[in-house]
Amino acid sequence: MATAADFKSNPDTDFAPVDKLDDAKAEQQIEALRDAIDYHDHRYYVENDPVISDGAYDQLLWRLEELEEAFPQFDDPASPTKRVGAAPASELPRVDHLAPMLSLKAVEDAEGFEDFDDFVRRNLDGDEPVYVVEPKFDGFSVEVVYRNGVYERAATRGDGYVGEDITRNLRTIRSVPMRLQNRSNAPELMAVRGEVFMPRDAFRQMNKRRTERGEDTFANPRNAAAGTMRQLDPTVVEKRPLDIFFFELMYINGGPEFGGHIEVMEAFDHWGLKTNFFEKTCTDVDAIEELYDGLIADREQLNYEIDGMVVKLESFEQRQRLGKRQRSPRWAVAWKFPPRKEVTRLQEIAVQVGRTGKLTPVALLEPVEVGGVTVSRASLHNEGDVRQKGLRPGDMVRVARAGDVIPHVVERVERPDDSTAEEFSMPEHCPVCGTEIVTVGAYHLCPAGPSCPAQLKGKIYHYGSRAALDIEGLGEKTVETLVERQLVKDIADLYHLTILHLMPLERFAEKSAQNLIDEIQDTCEPRLDKFIYALGIHHVGERVAMIIARELGGLEAVMDADAEQLQQIDEIGPEIAESVASFFADDKNRRTIEGLKKAGVEVQPMETEDTGGELEDKTFVFTGALENYTRKEAGEQVQLRGGRVTSSVSGNTDYLVAGNNAGSKLDQARDRGVEILDEHAFEALLKAEG
Secondary structure, rough: OOOOOHHHHHOOOOOHHHHHHHHHHHHHHHHHHHHHHHHHHHHHHOOOOOOHHHHHHHHHHHHHHHHHHOHHHHHHOOHHHHHHOOOOOOOOOOOOOOOOOOOOOEEEEEEHHHHHHHHHHHHHEEEEEEEEEEEEEOOOEEEEEEEEOOOEEEEEEEOOEEEEEEEEHHHOOOOOEEOOOHHHHHOEEEEEEEEOOOHHHHHHHHHHHHHHHHOOOOOOHHHHHHHHHHOOOOHHHOOOEEEEEEEEEEEEEEOOOEEEEHHHHHHHHHHOOOOOOOOOEEEEEEHHHHHHHHHHHHHHHHHOEEEEEEEEOEEHHHHHHHHHOOEOOOOOEEEEEOOEOOOEEEEEEEEEEOOOOEEEEEEEEEEEEOOOOOEEEEEOOOOHHHHOOOOOOOOOEEEEOOOOOOEEEEEOOOOOOOOOOOOOOOOOEOOOOOOOOEEEEEEEOOOHHHHHHHHHHHHHHHHHOOOOOOOOOOOEEEEHHHHHOOOOOOOHHHHHHHHHHOOOOOOOOOHHHHHHHHHHHHHOOOEEEHHHHHOOOOOOHHHHHHHHHHHHHOHHHHHOOHHHHHHHOOOOOOHHHHHHHHHEEEEEHHHHHHHHOOOOOOEEEEOOOOOOOOOOOOEEEOOOOOOOHHHHHHHHHHHHOOOEEEOOOOOOOOOEOOEOOOHHHHHHHHHHOOEOOOOHHHHHHHHOOO
């Protein structure tokens, strides 16, 4: 019978049939496999030095799964097979920490650090302090508890005293040992503190894939790690590339005694707990300040995010003498880095597929603060924009926010270490569904339509958006889940969803599931203009949808109109007319509409007569709060009567409707001589127009 040592080097995976093993031999092989797999996990995920192939590892894991299924009496919660597979939780329960998880007092500059050093020296009564210097990881802090060397539970920091139980989620991180190595001197009970993080290269690749699929990207690796750890479904956590560094002993009972931090780190390495290689010991303040400058210079080369440097006393006896405040120890300080601003590194150029099939390059950036907002992605418009600016992954770029809102890359910043990455070009196949790309003028398009998951998600989200059919609860994450679980393969499938479909999904309980179903069913009689807009036709916004609906009156008339007929409508040019006619001529789109009809959707026609009144082609601007309308509702009343609504006062503005607490637009309207209406006058105008 093979031993654990046999499975650790050149393992023989030609196993005997399970039914040939008795209980004793099965138990022996199960324990040997568990021990060997734990060893290989440590070599691969902690030391980055695997000793067997991925294929051989898989064979060992599959054999262990097979044996555990055949011999359930040898079940063990710490088995490597238990890392993934638990059912989603309804919520994360609270758990008390074995010892407080304190925060660190932060300083921003050398003067602040020197004040900390002066405080330490004064309170040590002449003893020379020895400091440990380590990176301040910008991740997600967790408590991990081991009992007799076996993983027992994990928790978030929470308020420092009580956190959320993330035992099942942390189990999925392969660098977290389920059993400590060299357990002969393992404590009876031990709590260690670690920082969960997402490696920067893995974060870039994950965000690139999410961008290509039309999903929300994470702002930075820290948000990605924190959001992942709080997931209710461990299978979601397992799919995300997380790692961990252990850096502090919080509590110990029944184990070895330690005199200082360095001894603890050596024990962590001995037990297989992953630590960071950077840790330094220093007594000289100037040397510590040099380390700080060096870390700032080197931070871009690290494969994990840091936002400062931690300086703490090495000696536990000295720590005891200094004590702690209510929320932070007096023997440690976090020396923060200055924030990145404006110039940052272009990490990747991803290609996003929109709901209309248009491919757009997107800059994935090293997070940078621009005007008080952290920016991690920016628009690049099209392939020509990328080439004109000479952008390549690895370049330093200047980032601005257009109108202080939309981030965009202004220019490439010349540096001596300029990137030698290949010139960017648009893909020949859709990055999401693999369909061959077609070019129409300057645009690159995926012609797959709703069969492309990215386009389907975009279309469904747009269909339920506030300006369209306003389905509350149909947010981006819900749409993403519905499509990925193949519960919705077409817009019409929304109307066939039941509580049984939604209840197993994360974030859904019986009440929230029923609320979403009710919201969807409430859209079964949409107004024609809203329905046209909700279909997501290229170049068709709310106003164009309103114009077409008022002119043609019914859905069948709109679907049957050709481009020439559509161009006869005021404000409808050839590009819009061709887009609308092509959309309704497409068999896939007609099948979608037919499916909606069969699902019970009855589009309500609109009046086709010209109003002939004063609102026809009049432009309105709204400011302040109205008592009887939201701005959206008031704007719809104007559009139904042939008028238009804009957001700013100009020479083309006919009316300014001023509610309570009107802003600067009121002064602008007075300066331009624009007619100003209060809410009463506005309602009178609406009534006069019918």
